[in-house]
Amino acid sequence: MGWKTLDEIEMRGRVVLVRVDINVPMENGQVSDATRIEKIVPTVRDILAKGGKPVLLAHFGRPKGKVVPEMSLAPLLPELEKALGVPVRFAEDCIGGPAKRAVQAMAAGEVLLLENTRFHEGEEKNDAQLAASMAALGEVYVNDAFSAAHRAHASTEGIAHILPAAAGRLMQAELKALEAALGLPLRPVVAVVGGAKVSTKLDLLGNLVARVDHLVIGGGMANTFLVAQGIDVGRSLAERDMADTARAIIARAADKGCAIHLPVDVVVARAFAEGAPSEVLPANACPADAMILDAGPKTVAEISRTFEACRTLIWNGPLGAFEIAPFDAATTAAAQKAAELTRAGKLVSVAGGGDTVSALHKAGVADDFSYVSTAGGAFLEWMEGKELPGVAALMR
Known part of the structure; x- marks a missing residue:
């Protein structure tokens, strides 16, 4: 310190x-x-x-x-x-x-x-x-x-x-929590990274695969990784031009011994609307006229088992379109599992980012995580491994 x-x-x-x-x-x-x-x-x-x-x-x-x-x-x-x-x-x-x-x-x-x-x-x-x-x-x-x-x-x-x-005191608490999560963490470490675009989180993914043991990818980002594996995702949000980049991240993770977890089943719908008819399908079976809007129950079960096997969790970004039911189910279930393990003293859980904080509050577990950062850009840049000028200036 x-x-x-x-x-x-x-x-x-x-x-x-x-x-x-x-x-x-x-x-x-x-x-x-x-x-x-x-x-x-x-x-x-x-x-x-x-x-x-x-x-x-x-x-x-x-x-x-x-x-x-x-x-x-x-x-x-x-x-x-x-x-x-x-x-x-x-x-x-x-x-x-x-x-x-x-x-x-x-x-x-x-x-x-x-x-x-x-x-x-x-x-x-x-x-x-x-x-x-x-x-x-x-x-x-x-x-x-x-x-x-x-x-x-x-x-x-x-x-x-x-x-x-x-x-x-707030800065002190934040820095201690972050040090516990990525500085000198209890291992194994799992990171959950969600959100819409791979392109906005390249630095983050590149840093994490070298520092964590498990990387769970959710949201629209996961669709891009599915595309990179030759899977048709229908009308889903995906950055198809980032497929090569996604494959490079997968290769880097393998080189560093980081296990990447992608959805094995998904929730699909023809419309992105509250209560829209939806169904659960294998991740490689999205119809051409449908959109992947959430991870499915088998994926959540796999994520829960990964949480149980780890000692530290870092979370940034939802697993699906959590703002609209029923596409909040995976994010809520995974958050509740993390909270349960944290309450039992089995997991150190640190989360941050605007959507993440909103999702944890919606799931009713924000107070159960070890630390929830309200800092958006600063939390993300810290996860990317970048020096934060306001913190570095205190180190003298």
């Missing part, structure tokens, strides 16, 4: 700049899902308990370096105060006079939220001058935004090179 935690930095009486991700969904000017706000509570409360003065840095939306009133962080104040249970002040800029005056006016036990960092063009360019202007407001830097750690921005990477830096 090459990064410091909150327990290793003196904070009493010091202004602590905390990079958080509170880019929450809004409806009619109100926060419609406060999950990301709730996730930062342990870090902010710990800083307060240690006598520090938390100053929050965050982005909201994509203003592209311009002041866009509709993307101000000000409407988040009521929800922040509700979650933190302390007064939260607001500064109309994240640098300069307004920010400096707001920091100087902070009383003990208060939190300050600075305006959207992306109102400055230099934020996404990781401009050194902007990072220095932000750093001038505080004495300690804490990054608690793993979900933005794959971006080398002024507030996620630049400041960490200027001030004493540490990981917040």
Whole structure:
């Protein structure tokens, strides 16, 4: 562990700049899902308990370096105060006079939220001058935004090179979970990778076959692999031009001793619609006028046996078109099996990615996994084996 935690930095009486991700969904000017706000509570409360003065840095939306009133962080104040249970002040800029005056006016036990960092063009360019202007407001830097750690921005990477830096509690939990899953995992390791396209997950698949013992491929991606084996998938979503790539991945997996698991039976339908008539067929028997929309029960049974034989699970992407019943059955059944093994202490399960999180919640098991990451791009890039700038900047 090459990064410091909150327990290793003196904070009493010091202004602590905390990079958080509170880019929450809004409806009619109100926060419609406060999950990301709730996730930062342990870090902010710990800083307060240690006598520090938390100053929050965050982005909201994509203003592209311009002041866009509709993307101000000000409407988040009521929800922040509700979650933190302390007064939260607001500064109309994240640098300069307004920010400096707001920091100087902070009383003990208060939190300050600075305006959207992306109102400055230099934020996404990781401009050194902007990072220095932000750093001038505080004495300690804490990054608690793993979900933005794959971006080398002024507030996620630049400041960490200027001030004493540490990981917040959410970042700390995320990094520990990921280390347990791919760094030094309990073996055997199984990865579930689903989703629509092989082309968007080439780096991911290439990294995983060299690091896991079993790779379960689902969703539209599985159809591409079936095509690569000469199987007709009818009208199913598949990247037929990626067949050679799929065969290369299969060959690399064989070379690395990684067993690839594809559907042995599938659920097919003529229409992608709620409650559409469907049937279960062998994976090589999809009618020309039908679409494969989910994995079948024999496939789920094979996946369950693989889970039982493994000690660590990493999951990114659903096994079928889980948004619409009955094509959510395989994803739900496999998720429930993973949850059962996790509850029994037989499996370390780490999942992440937007669709994955939604699928686990739909299956009612999100709280039963060892760790569920809400970070989309950062989680995926970590699975791809890429260095995350926001994390690397803490390693010093």
